[in-house]
Amino acid sequence: MGKKSIKENKNIYFESREEAGLTRAQASELIGTISESRLEKLETGKTALYPEDVVDMATAYKKPELCNYYCTHECRIGKDTDVPEVKVATLSEIVLSMLSALNSLNAQQVRLIDITADGVISDDELPDFVQIQHQLDQIDSTVESLKLWIASTIADGKLNKSRLKELQEK
Numbered sequence: 001m002g003k004k005s006i007k008e009n010k011n012i013y014f015e016s017r018e019e020a021g022l023t024r025a026q027a028s029e030l031i032g033t034i035s036e037s038r039l040e041k042l043e044t045g046k047t048a049l050y051p052e053d054v055v056d057m058a059t060a061y062k063k064p065e066l067c068n069y070y071c072t073h074e075c076r077i078g079k080d081t082d083v084p085e086v087k088v089a090t091l092s093e094i095v096l097s098m099l100s101a102l103n104s105l106n107a108q109q110v111r112l113i114d115i116t117a118d119g120v121i122s123d124d125e126l127p128d129f130v131q132i133q134h135q136l137d138q139i140d141s142t143v144e145s146l147k148l149w150i151a152s153t154i155a156d157g158k159l160n161k162s163r164l165k166e167l168q169e170k
Contacts, residue, residue, distance in 0.1 A: 012069055013057055014043035020061040030060045049074060064151035068144075084137070086144040088152070094145050101138040108132050 010018075017027045017039075024043075028036040033056050041047035049070065058066040065088055071078035072085040089097070112132050115125045153159040 016061045016063045031056045062155035084141055086148050089145050098142040105135045
C-alpha cells in the first residue's frame with residue numbers, strides 16, 4: 001500500500017479509496033473501467049463523475065453509500081427531486097427507528113383516514129397531514145437505511161446475496 005495523502009478537503013471518493021486501503025493504481029486495476037489518471041481527476045474535482053464511475057467505485061471500495069451520496073449531492077435529478085440522503089446505521093438502530101416511526105404512525109392512523117376520506121385536504125387538516133407526512137418520510141428513510149445496510153453487509157461478505165435473492169423471489 002502506498003503512502004496516505006495529507007491533502008486537505010478530500011472528496012468522498014478520495015476518502016473512500018483510502019479507507020479501502022488502495023492506491024490509485026490498485027483502485028484503477030480493481031475498478032477496471034477508470035484509468036489511474038482519470039481517477040486522480042475525479043478525486044480532485046478536475047473532471048465530472050458519471051453515474052457508472054460511482055457505481056464502479058462503490059463496488060470496488062465496498063461502499064454502496066457512495067451511490068446515494070452521488071444522487072443526493074451531485075446528480076441534478078436527485079437534487080431537484082429531493083432524493084433523501086440515507087444514513088449508514090447499525091441494524092439495531094434501523095429496527096428501533098422503524099418501530100418508533102411505525103408506532104407514531106399507528107397513533108395517527110384514524111386521523112389520516114379522517115383527513116383523506118373526502119379526497120380533499122382542507123387548510124385546518126393541513127398541519128396534521130404534514131405531521132403524518134413527516135412520519136411517513138421517517139419510515140421511508142428507515143427502509144432506505146435498511147437497504148443500504150443490506151448492500152453493505154453483502155459487500156463485506158457477511159450476507160449471502162444469492163440466497164437472499166432466492167428468498168426474495170419466492
